[in-house]
Amino acid sequence: MVPERLQDFKLKPLKCELNFLSKSDGSAILSQGDTVVLASVNGPLDIKTTSQNIEKATLEVLFCSKEGKPSVADRFKENVIRNTCETAILGCLYPRTGITLTIQELENYGGLLTCAVNCACLALINSGVGMRHVVAAVSCAVNEVGDLVLEPTQQEAESARALLYFVFDSRDKNLVTGFTEGTFSEDTYEEALVRCRLASDFVFQFYRDVVKKYSNVI
Amino acid sequence: MAEIFKHIYPSKYFNDYISRNVRPDGRKFDEHRDVKVNINAITSADASAAVKCGNSTVVCGIKLELAKPKAEEPDTGFLISNVELLPLCSSKFRPGPPSDHAQVINNIVSDIVMNSKCIDLKDLCLVHDKLAWVVYCDLVCLDYDGSIVDACIVAIMTSLKTLLLPSVSFDAETEEVKVDTSARLPLKIHGLPVATSFGIYEHIPRNIVLADPSAYEEEMCGGVGANLIVCWNKGLFCGIQKFGGSNLSTEDEKRTLVLAKEISKLVEGVIETCIKNDKVK
């Protein structure tokens, strides 16, 4: 069932600040709507020989939620972000080194994981680590009626019949990472894919604006 | 000779095969390995199934227990699935606590079972806020030869379909529970989710999608955990998971979803026939 009524398709307002922390090599704080995430990258470091990788850099991701107790959900988010960034970073330029990416959740009003992926990407841009392409994460939900809602809020996400997360690369908008929750039909999936791909253009444009702001000062 | 060449220069060995549109074990890109399913192999478990997809072997055993439901959800039972990647199934896994790859697989399998809503946890509740079934599904991987999530889902679904719950009588005052294991009634299952994994190999003109990758092919397509997993449940998708690995273009994605539909129909057929001839016997 193709969703008849089109929800208004716009992304939550994006606000970002680069180089927020003085001690890390690259850092960014990003707010998507009310969800706020802080990410910090410590660029090619020398790490102990046991965890070194001969031909590419080892990426270590740490996701800290606000409450202290580490949970399985954090491990799942770390895994998603690590796999996504591993394809984006040109590991072969920094063999036998380590890159640590730390992500701190500040506010969670829905869409935490997509905000974390985008913030990690901005922090990597700020750190000057060589990247094959930039990634943009978009999520959408299928509510009870069956319509596609882009960037669901916390309540919409809980009551949704299905949640779809996509991460696209900036080269030719291929799918880097994608995972879903709940059941949905094939054409809803096609529709969501096309919609989110369009939405990812906004995010890439946002990245360009952020870099443009401080380009004249370089 | 080929074995030594494969160890010394694995990517070139694989590339030679792929450029000739064939895979090291002779299959085409969209062919999947044969699936063997066997029911009630383990008598000490309440229900069990052994599944072999090509060389990947998974045994699932279900044990039942009674427990008091959680205060927050007084009328839901518990379905706890646990995937164990043993050190004996592949040299990649070490003894000791489960590796983070095992936790990811565990996460994916329990997500798929929950997302597909094939089991309604409310059916597991016997007495409101007093007594409910706890279904422990322990999946044990005996041989890790790639796309282990498919074998796990087939194993857990087959054993759940053949599970018979003993009838329980409980009278409120004396809080006394009588379990008679003779009269058993099956658990209601809605739909039958089936998962199919695909490896995406980085290739110069266009990335190539390999159905049902073996351990070696998984290694070549971006390491462990970089598979695209598509789960299909009676006409609806109940999960499409892809974590990193090489990128997937739109037309490949469409073709993959169609392929996934066919493969899951075949696997559903295998499970149905296996259960049917078990009843005939």
Next chain:
Amino acid sequence: MEGRPRALLERGLCSAVDAQWLMMMMMMMEGRDCLKSYDEVYSGLFDEKGHRKDGREMKEARAMYARGNFVSQAKGSSYIEMNKTKVVCSVFAPREISHQNEFSTVGQLFCEVKFAPFSCHLQRQPHVPDAEEKALSVALRKALEPTVCCHLFANFQIDIFVYILENDGACLAAAITAAGLALANGAVPMYDIITASSIAIIGDKMFIDPTEREEHLALSSPETKQNHGVITMSRMHGLKQIADFRQIGSLDVDCILKATDILEEECNKIVPKIQMILVRYINNGIIQQKKLAEAAKEREAALKIKMKEWSSSIIKISD
């Protein structure tokens, strides 16, 4: 009994108060033999005609199904099934010794035996290696050490992993035989083929290859003063040496002597089966080698023909 409620507690599914109540319910589920007296259980072991519960003679061992090369990823592997006891074993060839402190001139064996969570009647904790598993791992290593030529792979370690899918008695014997077969299948240098079998003794009755219930009764001490216990013996057939002898319970001397003779016979009965499996595995290997060689020859012949045509066509053009 303790396993499951504590697991529920750890996972925070129910509070401590419910745990006691739940334990009582667990007894209900398992309610079979824990309330009966010793004699009732003892008589429960035999059916009406005086044979054992599963129809076997006292002297008769269970039919054994064994298979080599069971796990494709391992160097050597085996699967052994004795009626209800199912054991999988896989061997990984020489590896560096984990957390090594100094150079060891002799190779080391690392054995790990694990039970499946659904293997016995009471549910087992999957990740916490309990005492029984540790004891079995040590027993297995003790039994295999005399058979493996450790001096041939100095400073290396051989990993042997045994997984018991279902345990219906004599699981140590099955584990040792499976490990022996897996080592041979993995071409690990060994002095001789090792096989093992076990016997349970209650009073004057000797149960060969005991089931779990017989073993359980043999290990529990009776009121009257009489022989009871379980012996597991592993033997190297060719060299006629006993690799490992493990006895639990209180037995007088002549009863032990009688038991060892029976066990010796038992071990010898298994040896031809193991040898047949290994020979068949090697034959298959040779046949496959031949097939590959023939296929290669054909391809070369086809290539030669093409070469001849091609070279003849060139000569035509040139002259």
Next chain:
Amino acid sequence: MREQFLSNCEKNFIKKIILEGHRLDGRNYDESRKLDICFGSEYGSCIVSIGETKVLAQVSCEVVQPKQIRPNEGILYINVEISPMAAPQFEANRQTDLTVYLNRLLEKCYKDSKCIDLESLCIVVEEKVWSLRVDLKILNHEGNLIECSSIATLVSLAHFKRPDVTRSGESVIIHTLAENDPIPTVLYHYPVCLTFAIFQNNVLISDPSYIEETVCTSTTEDGNTIGGLLVVGMNQYKEICLLNHTEAAIHNSNIVHRAIQSAAERSKSVVDLIKAEIIRDDNLRQKRTKINFSDIITTNHVQSLSMKDLKICLKNYNINDIKMEEDNSPTEILDDKQDIKPEKSKYDVVASLPQTAEIKAKEGASTWIEISSESDVDSS
């Protein structure tokens, strides 16, 4: 990743300028960096930053069974975590001795000083009690972590409000924040930890930055450390609840008196600032304005990229006063040539003659070396 190594010349330079009465970033001895507090959307979550040192504090509560020895008291649990985000030399979830030190000091300052009324947290004696958990995350380590984290703990506890509870017979109903408004935690007094770095011939500086802290605790050639760190925990009534000293021994006691005097005014001013901030935040919430951490993000880029307080700064130098003098003309692309290391350094800074320092700019185009992955010619 090893600790950041401190060079000798930095050590000597800082020792000298401190003895001369200055400090690297232009502050005088008892001046501390700018204290800034901002609140998140939930009660009990705040980010406190002293200069560039930033700490996130989050308070959460749950109903638990009280301890047998204290059946009518709530439980307070404080936990500090330092992730690699704070500085590259920290490893993920590894308990370094710095975290143990911070945890111990905070426990002494907030649990043993009985500044929080634990009895008011009790719901049903022996059965149900509130357990408060304060999670502190060090976001950026620019020195003086103990002061920043202690202020963060205090602010988050004072700001935290727990859900209202009504007991009807046996069962206990926990109302959500929407039903009836939550109850603030009762604080008897407001203790704050303040740090002082002590250098030779009893120089006492407050709020040491990262470099001053490392210099103070680093050892000179002849083995003894240059100075010591004194942590004073004090509340607004000038009562001391914590005194902790690390590194070199103190020779005379009047340094400690001086430290306590300056700690008194400093703690008074900090506590007043905290109270003012909390009141301001309360009236904002009364007026239903939405408060969120995204308010920290400023959109004008130069502000974000420039470090608010430079590591090296003159007394009253301020980045924006440069801006104010000139209008901000439209940006034009900076044509800046890539300077690859030529044979001789491009700028031959001749040793400084008494009159002028000469920079002879060697002309000649910067020679380009082809950078390609195969040839491993020296590249920039």
Next chain:
Amino acid sequence: MKVSIGDVVLPGDYFDEISTDNAKSRVVIGPGLRKEEDHVYITKAGVLKKKNPHTYWIDSYQKRVDIGGSTTAALSYLSFEGATKKNRPEVQVGDIIYAKLVIASKDMEPELVCIDSFGHKGRLGVLTDGFVFKCSINLIRKILSPQCPLLESLKNEWPFELAAGMNGRIWIKANSMKETIALGNAVLGAEFMSQEEIKKMSNNISATLAGHVY
């Protein structure tokens, strides 16, 4: 996305305006660009720059310089002027040295030397007292570029010695401590100013510095 010179670029964009009219001319692609089969792809975010004979590079903001090596660099004691096996150069742990990078590839251990190819010390070697501070790589490039007026204007104020390393470390030594701090402050302040702001600052440099020193 296709980009051209002077654009603000993101990793993943590609750029193929490389005019290789005469095949033999050598095209130099600097840091931040990577040649893959068909296009030249951009690996760092920043501004795409070109210098007329075929030289292209990306100007990006970076704090930690990447010389490719994954281990600490080696500096042999023989690589000092007049150093022989017997008389070792007096270098202690913790000294600041101004050295030249000889080997810096990603597969080999980076190597430093303190003598230039003729064996003379030149400016290289141990730097005594003064102060060193860390800043971003862009600032180094900015103040070292010939057009930058900052250093020119500073040199008229006080005599001082300055060494700027490509790894983001600047060493300054002036007569008095206060002057060193003032100079350091002026240099660090320029980090986030665009070119013409720096021009304005350096015009009235004396005012800004004099005003703040005492």
